[in-house]
Amino acid sequence: MTIATSLEDACAALAAEPGSLVLAGGTDLMVEVNRGSRSVEDVVALNRIPELAGWHLTGDELRLGAGVTFAEICDPEIAALVPALAQAARTVGSPQIRNAATIGGNIATASPAGDSIPVLAALDAVLELRSAEASREVPVTEFITGVKATCLMPGELIEAVRVPVLDGPQEFCKVGPRNAMVISVASLALLVDRSARRIRVGLGSVSPMPLRATQAEDHVSGHLDWDNGVPPRLEVVREFAELVASSASPIDDHRGSAAYRRHAVRVLAQRSLTRVLNRVSSS
Amino acid sequence: MSTDPFVLEVNGQSHEVADAHPGESLLRVLRERLGLPGSKNACEEGECGSCTVLVDGQTVCSCLVLASTAAGRQITTIEGISGDDGLSHVQEAFVDAGAVQCGFCTPGLIVSIGSLLESDPDPSDLAVREAISGNLCRCTGYGRVLEAVHLAATRRGGST
Numbered sequence: 267m268t269i270a271t272s273l274e275d276a277c278a279a280l281a282a283e284p285g286s287l288v289l290a291g292g293t294d295l296m297v298e299v300n301r302g303s304r305s306v307e308d309v310v311a312l313n314r315i316p317e318l319a320g321w322h323l324t325g326d327e328l329r330l331g332a333g334v335t336f337a338e339i340c341d342p343e344i345a346a347l348v349p350a351l352a353q354a355a356r357t358v359g360s361p362q363i364r365n366a367a368t369i370g371g372n373i374a375t376a377s378p379a380g381d382s383i384p385v386l387a388a389l390d391a392v393l394e395l396r397s398a399e400a401s402r403e404v405p406v407t408e409f410i411t412g413v414k415a416t417c418l419m420p421g422e423l424i425e426a427v428r429v430p431v432l433d434g435p436q437e438f439c440k441v442g443p444r445n446a447m448v449i450s451v452a453s454l455a456l457l458v459d460r461s462a463r464r465i466r467v468g469l470g471s472v473s474p475m476p477l478r479a480t481q482a483e484d485h486v487s488g489h490l491d492w493d494n495g496v497p498p499r500l501e502v503v504r505e506f507a508e509l510v511a512s513s514a515s516p517i518d519d520h521r522g523s524a525a526y527r528r529h530a531v532r533v534l535a536q537r538s539l540t541r542v543l544n545r546v547s548s549s
Numbered sequence: 550m551s552t553d554p555f556v557l558e559v560n561g562q563s564h565e566v567a568d569a570h571p572g573e574s575l576l577r578v579l580r581e582r583l584g585l586p587g588s589k590n591a592c593e594e595g596e597c598g599s600c601t602v603l604v605d606g607q608t609v610c611s612c613l614v615l616a617s618t619a620a621g622r623q624i625t626t627i628e629g630i631s632g633d634d635g636l637s638h639v640q641e642a643f644v645d646a647g648a649v650q651c652g653f654c655t656p657g658l659i660v661s662i663g664s665l666l667e668s669d670p671d672p673s674d675l676a677v678r679e680a681i682s683g684n685l686c687r688c689t690g691y692g693r694v695l696e697a698v699h700l701a702a703t704r705r706g707g708s709t
Contacts (some may be wrong), residue, residue, distance in 0.1 A: 269620075289618070291613075292615055296612065297593070299574075299615070300612060301594075306571045306615065307571060311618045313618055359683065361608055361682070361683055362610045365607040366609045366614070445682070446679070446682030446683065447596060447682060
């Protein structure tokens with residue numbers, strides 16, 4: 267096991283043992299370690315690396331170090347830039363989990379229920395990947411290739427996540443049996459992008475990979491009164507919700523049925539669109 | 550096989566840990582190697598909060614911290630919450646409000662609530678519920694826990 271104290275150290279350790287697993291906040295990995303189902307012999311711990319901490323804003327682009335925690339993303343300064351990401355962060359686990367769990371870990375774990383994933387998909391987030399030899403950039407929607415599967419190559423780690431700061435209100439909604447400590451049964455991020463005159467929608471827990479409801483986006487974006495903010499007819503909102511539901515490809519599992527999940531994203535789509543449009547027309 | 554020795558700063562004291570297993574959690578090291586059994590071990594998956602400690606002033610589940618990665622951080626356990634002058638305001642309020650039944654969740658709750666009151670000295674019920682959402686109690690129904698938090702907040706405010 268290596269406890270890296272710089273990015274260079276971490277990349278060198280990963281290059282020496284390319285099959286190593288990285289440990290960030292520990293909230294997923296340590297569960298397996300405690301159960302005895304994973305050894306830490308091949309682990310490279312990243313939680314002491316200053317380069318992975320912190321965030322900065324350049325123009326209208328926010329760069330979050332992979333080690334930024336969900337508690338930090340809830341901070342009002344970040345919440346003002348990417349409101350839906352902060353809303354999603356607030357639904358992660360409990361205060362204890364949010365103080366430890368990192369955005370890089372959430373992405374690399376690549377669970378279909380990862381709370382940040384639908385927001386990052388809707389934002390067209392770009393990941394900065396790094397290894398001892400090279401750096402590359404991959405959109406989050408291409409990074410996750412299946413259930414808990416990514417295109418991360420041996421020796422590579424996530425260094426940072428870049429997202430645009432959009433002009434317009436945002437919503438994140440999540441369905442689960444209670445408010446805290448739940449794994450999402452279905453979730454949805456809806457972002458207004460005024461300058462591109464587009465509604466962006468990301469879905470969570472209803473597909474193996476990050477999912478954008480592009481047909482629904484196309485449909486509703488073309489039906490909105492972007493100049494005067496007059497709310498659309500209810501029929502448009504319903505059609506939008508229907509298109510969102512039909513874009514999902516959910517499964518039945520112990521947390522919910524496919525039919526329930528499809529219905530849930532339909533409701534979340536209608537609710538979140540109504541909420542953001544109320545804010546568009548009142549501003 | 551054990552890890553290289555490392556030093557943990559717990560409750561203001563340095564402890565050398567020389568014999569931990571490679572995957573050993575901070576919780577296990579605290580309880581089984583440092584003689585600090587106040588943090589409780591229940592779920593070992595970050596759900597129950599009975600192992601809550603402060604690391605650099607922030608609440609975390611010590612069961613999810615790989616012990617060797619906590620070297621150099623300031624760790625505060627339930628044993629470090631009360632001062633030489635007796636119980637903390639939160640601990641006293643728990644006693645007075647009857648917020649303890651079986652007691653297993655109590656250390657975690659005390660640490661979480663102490664941390665809340667540091668940042669929000671007069672929290673709303675909603676803020677309290679959110680702050681203790683990662684501390685499961687199966688006895689009290691939380692009613693007296695909420696009472697205890699408000700009692701502690703009042704006394705704390707009165708004493709400063």
